[in-house]
Amino acid sequence: MVRVVLPAHLRTLARVGGNEVQVELSGPPTLRAVLDAIETSYPVLRGTIRDHVTEKRRPFVRFFACEEDLSHELPDTPLPDAVVSGAEPFLVVGATAGG
Amino acid sequence: MSGVRVLVGTRKGAFILTSDGKRERWDVAGPFFGGWEMYHLKGSPVDPNRLYASQSSGWFGQVMQRSSDGGKTWETVGNKFVYDGVPGTHQWYDGTPHPWEFKRVWHLEPSLTDPDTVYAGVEDAALFRTTDGGQNWAEMPGLRGHGSGPHWQPGAGGLCLHTILIDPSNHQRIYIAISAAGAFRTDDGGTTWQPINKGLHSQYIPNPNAEVGHCVHRLAMHRSRPGTLFMQKHWDVMRTDNGGDQWVEVSGNLPTDFGFVIDVHAHEPETIYVVPIKSDSEHYPPDGKLRVYRSKTGGNEWEPLTKGLPQKDCYVNVLRDAMSVDSLDKCGVYFGTSGGQVYASADAGDSWNAIVHDLPPVVSVEAQTLA
Numbered sequence: 109m110v111r112v113v114l115p116a117h118l119r120t121l122a123r124v125g126g127n128e129v130q131v132e133l134s135g136p137p138t139l140r141a142v143l144d145a146i147e148t149s150y151p152v153l154r155g156t157i158r159d160h161v162t163e164k165r166r167p168f169v170r171f172f173a174c175e176e177d178l179s180h181e182l183p184d185t186p187l188p189d190a191v192v193s194g195a196e197p198f199l200v201v202g203a204t205a206g207g
Numbered sequence: 208m209s210g211v212r213v214l215v216g217t218r219k220g221a222f223i224l225t226s227d228g229k230r231e232r233w234d235v236a237g238p239f240f241g242g243w244e245m246y247h248l249k250g251s252p253v254d255p256n257r258l259y260a261s262q263s264s265g266w267f268g269q270v271m272q273r274s275s276d277g278g279k280t281w282e283t284v285g286n287k288f289v290y291d292g293v294p295g296t297h298q299w300y301d302g303t304p305h306p307w308e309f310k311r312v313w314h315l316e317p318s319l320t321d322p323d324t325v326y327a328g329v330e331d332a333a334l335f336r337t338t339d340g341g342q343n344w345a346e347m348p349g350l351r352g353h354g355s356g357p358h359w360q361p362g363a364g365g366l367c368l369h370t371i372l373i374d375p376s377n378h379q380r381i382y383i384a385i386s387a388a389g390a391f392r393t394d395d396g397g398t399t400w401q402p403i404n405k406g407l408h409s410q411y412i413p414n415p416n417a418e419v420g421h422c423v424h425r426l427a428m429h430r431s432r433p434g435t436l437f438m439q440k441h442w443d444v445m446r447t448d449n450g451g452d453q454w455v456e457v458s459g460n461l462p463t464d465f466g467f468v469i470d471v472h473a474h475e476p477e478t479i480y481v482v483p484i485k486s487d488s489e490h491y492p493p494d495g496k497l498r499v500y501r502s503k504t505g506g507n508e509w510e511p512l513t514k515g516l517p518q519k520d521c522y523v524n525v526l527r528d529a530m531s532v533d534s535l536d537k538c539g540v541y542f543g544t545s546g547g548q549v550y551a552s553a554d555a556g557d558s559w560n561a562i563v564h565d566l567p568p569v570v571s572v573e574a575q576t577l578a
Contacts, residue, residue, distance in 0.1 A: 115266075115267075117242060117243070117264065117266070117267055118267060121267075121270065121283065152270070152283040154286070154287070155268055155269065155270075155286045155287060156267040156268055156270065156286075157267070160286075160287045160289065161289055166266065166267065166268060168265060168266040169266065169267070202266045202267070203266065
C-alpha cells in the first residue's frame with residue numbers, strides 16, 4: 109500500500125478523513141500507477157489532479173515525495189523505494205498561488 | 208404553502224436561501240463546497256428538488272454536483288468535458304489562433320421536460336448536454352461548427368457561453384449567447400446554428416455591425432413570448448420580437464447602457480429589469496448608487512428602483528447570471544453583488560431588502576418557486 113497525502117479540497121471532495129489515504133498499486137510502482145490508483149479508489153478525483161484525456165498534470169498541482177519534486181518526471185518514472193515501502197508518503201500538493 | 212428557494216453561487220461556495228411565500232424571513236444554508244468557485248446552480252423545472260451545480264477551482268478544475276433533495280445532500284457526477292473531434296482554434300486576445308481549451312462550466316440549463324437532461328455552457332465557448340443526470344456530457348458540436356468559431360474572441364471574462372434559453376413552445380429552438388461572439392439560435396434542437404446579431408452595433412470591433420464578435424452579456428425571455436428576447440450587451444440594451452432576426456436598441460433613458468444582468472417579470476412580459484453599471488473600466492454603479500432600473504414598456508422608458516438599496520458609497524458589481532425572478536404574486540426579484548449581498552424584492556422591484564450582507568462575491572442567483 110502506498111500512503112498518499114491529498115490537499116484539503118480533494119480530501120473534502122473524496123469524503124476522506126485525516127491527512128492520508130492508502131492506495132494499492134497494480135503493476136510497477138510508478139508515478140502513473142499511483143495516480144491511477146488514486147483515481148480508481150476515488151473516482152470523484154478524476155480530472156482534478158490530471159487531465160481526463162491527456163493525463164497531463166494540472167498546472168497548479170505538484171507531486172512531492174522524499175523531499176523531492178516529482179512533478180516534472182515522466183509518468184513511468186519509478187516511485188522512490190521509501191514511498192513503495194510505505195515509509196514515506198506521496199504528496200499531491202495544491203500550489204501556493206494567488207497572493 | 209408556497210415558498211421560494213434562492214440558489215446562490217459565489218467565489219467561495221454555494222448558499223441556499225429559503226423563505227415562505229411572504230418572503231420576509233429567510234433561512235440561510237451553506238456554504239456548500241466551501242472555498243470552490245460556484246459559477247452556477249439551477250433546478251429542474253420538472254423536479255425542483257433536482258439541482259445541478261458547477262463547482263470549479265483554478266487548482267483542481269471542474270467538478271459537477273447534483274442534488275435530488277433540494278440541496279440538502281449532493282453527489283458528485285461526471286466532470287469530463289471533451290470537445291467533439293479535433294477542437295481547432297479560436298482567436299486569442301491578440302488576434303492569433305488559440306487552441307480550444309475547456310476551462311469551466313459557466314451556466315447550467317436543465318431541460319424543460321426531463322430532469323436528467325441538462326445543457327451546459329462552458330468556457331472556451333461550447334454547448335454540452337447530459338441526458339443521464341450529469342454522469343456523461345457530450346458536446347453539441349454544431350455550434351462551434353457553425354463556421355464562425357475560428358473568429359470568436361474572448362471577452363475580459365473569457366470566451367464563455369453564459370446564456371441558454373429554451374423556447375418553451377418549441378424545444379427544438381434554443382438561444383445561446385457567448386462573450387464575445389454574440390447570440391446564436393438553433394431551430395433543430397442543436398444540430399445547426401445561426402448567428403442572430405443583426406441590429407447590434409459594437410464600436411469596439413473593427414466592423415461594428417459584424418455577423419459575430421459582439422460582447423453579449425445576457426439574454427432574457429418571458430415564457431409566454433418566446434420570440435421576444437431582451438439583451439444586455441456590453442453597451443446597449445436591446446430587444447428582438449422575431450427570435451433574433453433583428454434587434455433594436457431600447458436603452459432609452461438609462462443613466463448608462465452598460466451592465467450585465469437583464470431579466471423579465473414573471474407575469475408581465477413587457478416589464479424588464481437591468482442594473483446599469485459604469486463602464487468601460489470602473490464596473491460599479493454610477494454615482495455610488497445601486498439602482499435597479501425597470502421598464503414596464505419593454506424598454507426605452509426606464510424608472511430607477513431605489514427603495515432599500517444603498518444610495519451612496521456603493522461600488523459593487525452585479526454579474527451576468529446574478530439576477531432572477533420568482534413566479535409568486537407579486538413577482539419576486541433577486542440579485543447578488545460582488546460585495547456579497549443578495550437583495551430581494553417581494554413587490555416586483557418597488558422595495559428591496561438584503562437577505563444576506565456578507566457572502567463571498569456573488570456570481571449567480573437562481574430563484575425557484577416552490578409549490
